[in-house]
Amino acid sequence: MGTLKAGVIGVGYLGSFHAQKYQQIDGVELVAIADDNGDRLSEVCQRLEVPGVLEYSELLDKVDLVSIVVPPSKHYEIGVFFLHNNVHCLIEKPLAERVLHAQHLIEIAKKNNLILQVGHLERFNPMAATLKQRVTDAVKINTIRHSIFKERGTEVDVVLDSMIHDVDFILDFEHSKLVNVEACGVSLKSDAIDTAQATLSFESGLQACLEADRVADSAKRQISIETTGYRYSIDFLTHKASIEQKSDRIRETGVMIEKNVETPFSFNQLPEKIDILKDEIINFTDAIKFGKLPLVSGEDGKKALEVCLEIMDKIHSVG
Numbered sequence: 001m002g003t004l005k006a007g008v009i010g011v012g013y014l015g016s017f018h019a020q021k022y023q024q025i026d027g028v029e030l031v032a033i034a035d036d037n038g039d040r041l042s043e044v045c046q047r048l049e050v051p052g053v054l055e056y057s058e059l060l061d062k063v064d065l066v067s068i069v070v071p072p073s074k075h076y077e078i079g080v081f082f083l084h085n086n087v088h089c090l091i092e093k094p095l096a097e098r099v100l101h102a103q104h105l106i107e108i109a110k111k112n113n114l115i116l117q118v119g120h121l122e123r124f125n126p127m128a129a130t131l132k133q134r135v136t137d138a139v140k141i142n143t144i145r146h147s148i149f150k151e152r153g154t155e156v157d158v159v160l161d162s163m164i165h166d167v168d169f170i171l172d173f174e175h176s177k178l179v180n181v182e183a184c185g186v187s188l189k190s191d192a193i194d195t196a197q198a199t200l201s202f203e204s205g206l207q208a209c210l211e212a213d214r215v216a217d218s219a220k221r222q223i224s225i226e227t228t229g230y231r232y233s234i235d236f237l238t239h240k241a242s243i244e245q246k247s248d249r250i251r252e253t254g255v256m257i258e259k260n261v262e263t264p265f266s267f268n269q270l271p272e273k274i275d276i277l278k279d280e281i282i283n284f285t286d287a288i289k290f291g292k293l294p295l296v297s298g299e300d301g302k303k304a305l306e307v308c309l310e311i312m313d314k315i316h317s318v319g
Contacts, residue, residue: 007063015069092119095301106298117294118301124276146216157193163212176204183314
């Protein structure tokens with residue numbers, strides 16, 4: 001296979017980074033970008049020295065693959081257009097706003113033998129990947145995802161804008177059946193839900209508690225996983241991780257003593273430099289080059305969407 005020709009639709013904050021990463025990958029050429037905001041398009045075109053178009057349809061005969069980084073309401077329309085025209089797609093989360101639309105995108109990609117990948121970035125964090133590989137007896141997961149308020153992304157509830165990352169991580173981590181969803185949330189600064197809490201209960205007994213807040217005083221993105229003996233914690237902003245042994249005391253002749261248990265693994269071998277967006281895009285282009293499944297498939301995106309919509313239904317039913 002020769003050089004892959006890439007395009008990016010939507011070059012706002014995140015989309016411009018997609019464009020930059022394509023320019024850094026061997027065997028890939030960023031041939032053009034598209035955005036219906038002429039001023040933003042002009043600025044990014046000049047900065048990256050790449051052609052730009054106002055109408056995404058003008059990319060059609062120029063590209064083999066695209067990143068679709070536009071508001072969620074347009075994911076389905078643009079995804080259908082490119083998949084119908086035999087262009088591989090990396091669609092930012094959520095895959096779509098409706099499950100039927102997500103399923104249709106999956107079916108078109110399958111019919112045309114195309115790669116459909118969904119932008120759930122945390123799957124590419126090596127610390128999160130280590131947890132998935134090495135922790136097998138989790139009893140509780142806690143996630144916190146806070147951000148300072150910005151207008152960007154407020155066209156959808158914080159569940160689809162932010163919490164969906166953690167939902168995807170949990171569904172990838174835990175393979176037993178989801179048996180119950182409880183949730184609450186409120187709108188504070190936008191017309192959509194701005195802060196939400198959800199509890200997911202699984203058949204295995206695992207309970208996952210998720211919190212997302214986009215009107216917080218400071219940014220915070222953390223996850224902790226508890227087993228009977230340990231608590232594993234990750235800070236996604238600082239890329240720091242820790243393993244804490246829980247107090248496991250044994251009563252012996254009336255005296256409490258600590259039970260020593262060897263730590264099952266450490267995070268010491270992780271790379272010093274982490275660029276999860278670049279790793280995500282490399283995974284996408286490698287899937288195209290070598291005909292393999294991407295790490296985050298359309299089916300994965302649909303599953304995360306289904307759970308998020310159930311969370312949103314719970315919130316609105318009690319609101």
